[in-house]
Amino acid sequence: MSLPTRNVRLQLAHGSLFWREVGMGLPLVFLHGTWQDGEQWMPLLQYLGSSASSGERIPRRNNRTEGYHCFAPDLLGFGESSRPKLPYSIDLEVEVLAEWLDSLRCPPVVLVAEGLGGWIAASYALRFPERVCGLVLIAPEGVQTKTRRWGLERSLAGRFPWRAWGLQCIAPVARLLGWPWVAHQLAWRRELRRSPAACDILFRRRSRLIAAEQLDEKVGWLKVPVLLLQGEEANSTTVALTHTYAAAPLCELRILPGGDDLVHTEAEAIAAEIRTWLQTLNSKTK
The missing domain is CATH 3.40.50.1820 (Alpha/Beta hydrolase fold, catalytic domain)
Known part of the structure; x- marks a missing residue:
C-alpha cells in the first residue's frame, strides 16, 4: 500500500x-x-x-x-x-x-x-x-571531467543554436533520405527547451560564471x-x-x-x- x-x-x-x-x-x-x-x-x-x-x-x-x-x-x-x-x-x-x-x-x-x-x-x-x-x-x-561536455547541447539550445538552425533547414530532405539522426537531435532540442533553467546553469551562461561555481x-x-x-x-x-x-x-x-x-x-x-x-x-x- x-x-x-x-x-x-x-x-x-x-x-x-x-x-x-x-x-x-x-x-x-x-x-x-x-x-x-x-x-x-x-x-x-x-x-x-x-x-x-x-x-x-x-x-x-x-x-x-x-x-x-x-x-x-x-x-x-x-x-x-x-x-x-x-x-x-x-x-x-x-x-x-x-x-x-x-x-x-x-x-x-x-x-x-x-x-x-x-x-x-x-x-x-x-x-x-x-x-x-x-x-x-x-x-x-x-x-x-577530462572530456568536453555539453557541446551538442550548446549547439542545439545554447545562446547561438547553430546546429538546430541547420537541422531545421535539412529536416524535410532528411525525412526523404531516411536520416533518423536529424529527427533524434531535433527531438533532443525540444527536450532541452523544456528545461531552460538547467540549460542556463550548465551551458548557456558565460563560461567564467560556470567556472566560478x-x-x-x-x-x-x-x-x-x-x-x-x-x-x-x-x-x-x-x-x-x-x-x-x-x-x-x-x-x-x-x-x-x-x-x-x-x-x-x-x-x-x-x-x-x-x-x-x-x-x-x-x-x-x-
Missing part, C-alpha cells in the same frame, strides 16, 4: 516552490536530477517514508522517531515551481533552497541529490554546513558526511564525477547494481543503503 503524498506550494522571494512530502520523522530533502523534477523521487520516498527502526537520531533532536519525513521539491525553474525570467545559477538555487528550509523551520537535514541537484546540495553544504547532517549524492554535477577545488572543504552511490555499469562521465567527489574528507562510496538510471531502477537498493548509512551515523553520535 502506497503512503499518502502531501503536495504543497509556498511563495518565496523569487517565486513559488512546489514540493511533495511523504512520511514523518527525520527530515530528508531530495533534490532532483538535471532534466527531472521532484516526481523522480517518488518510488524512493515510498521506501524511506515508511517506518524505520526506532531510536534513530540523525539529526539528533528527538529520543525516538519512525521513518523519515521526505521532501521532494521542484527546484526553481523546474516542474510545478515558478519559472521566473531570471539568470539561473547555482547560487540562486542555493539561496532559494535556504529560504525554503528556513520557512519550514527545518532542523539540520540530510540532502539526497542527483545530477544538477547534487551540485546544488554540495554547494548548500559548503555554505551552510551547520544546517546539513549529511549528503547522499548520485552522479553529482559541478566538477570538470564549480567545486573541483572545494570538494575537500566539505565538513559533512557524504555517501556516494554509483552503478557498477555507470558510464565514464558518471565515474569521473563520482571520483572527484570521493575526495571529500568524510566520504563513503557504494557501488550498486545498474547503470546511470539508479533512481528509477534501483530505488529499493538506494533506500537500503541510505538507511544503513544513517544508522551508522546515528551510532557514531550516541
Whole structure:
C-alpha cells in the first residue's frame, strides 16, 4: 500500500516552490536530477517514508522517531515551481533552497541529490554546513571531467543554436533520405527547451560564471558526511564525477547494481543503503 503524498506550494522571494512530502520523522530533502523534477523521487520516498527502526537520531533532536519525513521539491525553474525570467545559477538555487528550509523551520537535514541537484546540495553544504547532517549524492554535477561536455547541447539550445538552425533547414530532405539522426537531435532540442533553467546553469551562461561555481577545488572543504552511490555499469562521465567527489574528507562510496538510471531502477537498493548509512551515523553520535 502506497503512503499518502502531501503536495504543497509556498511563495518565496523569487517565486513559488512546489514540493511533495511523504512520511514523518527525520527530515530528508531530495533534490532532483538535471532534466527531472521532484516526481523522480517518488518510488524512493515510498521506501524511506515508511517506518524505520526506532531510536534513530540523525539529526539528533528527538529520543525516538519512525521513518523519515521526505521532501521532494521542484527546484526553481523546474516542474510545478515558478519559472521566473531570471539568470539561473547555482547560487540562486542555493539561496532559494535556504529560504525554503528556513520557512519550514527545518532542523539540520540530510540532502539526497542527483545530477544538477547534487551540485546544488554540495554547494548548500559548503555554505551552510551547520544546517546539513549529511549528503547522499548520485552522479553529482559541478566538477570538470577530462572530456568536453555539453557541446551538442550548446549547439542545439545554447545562446547561438547553430546546429538546430541547420537541422531545421535539412529536416524535410532528411525525412526523404531516411536520416533518423536529424529527427533524434531535433527531438533532443525540444527536450532541452523544456528545461531552460538547467540549460542556463550548465551551458548557456558565460563560461567564467560556470567556472566560478564549480567545486573541483572545494570538494575537500566539505565538513559533512557524504555517501556516494554509483552503478557498477555507470558510464565514464558518471565515474569521473563520482571520483572527484570521493575526495571529500568524510566520504563513503557504494557501488550498486545498474547503470546511470539508479533512481528509477534501483530505488529499493538506494533506500537500503541510505538507511544503513544513517544508522551508522546515528551510532557514531550516541
